[in-house]
Amino acid sequence: MPGCGRRGVGILPGVSIGATLAAARRRSGMTVGEVSQHTRVTETIIRGIEQDDYAACGGDFYARGHIRAIARAVGEDPVPLIDEFDSTWRSAQELTAAEAFKPAMPIRKRERRRVRWTAFLAVLVLAVLGFAGYKFVAGASRTQHAAAGSHPSPGGPGSAPPASAPAVQGSSAQVSSAPATTAPPASASPIVVQALAPSSVAAFGPEGLANGDDPQGAALAIAGNPARPWISQWYATAEFGALKTGTGLLLDMGRTVTVASVRLSLVSRFGADIDLRAGSKPELAWLPRVASAADAGGTVRLQPGTPVQARYVLIWFTRLPPDNAGTYQASVYQMTVQGHRLPACTTLVWYVSPVPADYTAIDRINELLDSTDPETVNTSMRIPKALREAAALAVSELGVAPSTTALTASALRSMLQGTVMLAVLERHFEKYPELRPSLGDLAIAAAEMDGHPLAQQPELLRRSAAEVQRRHPDASPDDVLLWAEALQSAADQLGAA
């Protein structure tokens, strides 16, 4: 391996790269552990580099990245160190970044989109990794909170939903604060948040839609008339007279949306304990608690720590406020869900990125993708070793790309283009909702794009889309094609029999 086990030549007479970095670290008052935390370079590698031993770096390419990261962390100018490294350590066999990022063949059919693997790549790599990292961290955060299970679920032992830790807000007094969760990064903030109209509202009890209070009056809870609210049954105590664990109202948003907050208008001025629960199925166990308020009344705002994606939103009273008759009951006359709708019919995976409030980011990404700037940059992108080996095999044995770097960059570019396409279209659909396709429309489009015979059976595709979506709200057009093909095949076999 290039660079393995070689030991130092000084950057200045008597001062090596490693010694320079070690001295700078000590001057900055940082420990090796702190530098590691800051740079995400392991302590072993940092200690090795400080002794001018680059054996653990995994190659000169990575060694340069580590040197740069460490230098920046400790306040040292990385440029002379990298120059020194290149002049004294660089292996003749190793590709330069420019060579590595250069496509071996001209990118086909592109003029405007000509690929030059330039500085934008590093920025984009970092942006994508940062976003993926955020999603991973956010997911992990939710999982950890679910595992902690500190708040008893009102749904009983059978319902231990993966509740994300809530942040709670409310206009009433004594709105309690729940454990904070990871705040969304700045990149996630420019979401176009708006009031989302629910498809329906229903009374909801511990056993679901079957035993909600005053089901006929549920629509009053979103009618906005304080003189005529939805009112639960009355109970002898705030704890439902020990008859049940809670009561509530279920909002069906029609399809999966991103919920930023819910505003409630209650007739009572205080005394209600309320959970905001959200999920993908209208069952208590599938509706994890995402925010809560205690002793609430009047106008209450329930806000998850991070926006949550859900089709169903449940307002769940776990303690009732007193009424004027000496009993206890809940009364709600308005509920408003704030959030944004996701692109229709796409799965809830990380690529469903928030649409920027303006086009700045999209314009900038397009500009970078179009760039013909020949400048290159090294990155310190780290990928699993097994994946790196798989990519190397794909390049050497299957010839899928001229180099693993080109393969990585190509995948990154493709992902960015797909993401930009969806983001621009989403913005268009938000402006002109009548243009937004249904899952059935997209399944037909997918069949047409492929020249699939099912394109001639749009009704079958629409029916299949409805069936698939009922079971899997986040299905893709290709899922529908498979489903329709299976239906068609079964029908053909029945016909033959």
Add this chain to the structure above:
Amino acid sequence: MSRIVLLDNEAVQVLGDRTHRQHRRVLDQLQTAGIRTVRGFPVEVAVPTTVRVEAGWDRTSSAWAFVNQLPIADVPLGPKHADAAAGIRKRTGVSVADAHLGSAIQAAGSERVTVITSDPGDMRNLAEGRRVDVVAI
């Protein structure tokens, strides 16, 4: 296997006109392309530059602001495409833009090709035996 979706003159004009009755259908194709791409099945959307000329699509014009933001690649009329297009035009008598589209279809290599067009018959002629999936608008 990757796929390339090519737009003809009519498809470009429909895309730029949200009041056109076929606008939604072209959007559906692009949405499907985007979804497939981010799911790991790359679909590239492209337009021959001569088709852009015929359709009046100027990438610097604010009149095309929405379309300009979509990642739709140009297929330039370089020497190879010019030679191929000249042959197609001589054999079929089609316009320069259609001949260029034909050369793009034929140059797609191992990629599968879809053309969004108002004239499916023409496209199959231009493909000259190469398989092409046609979305008629």
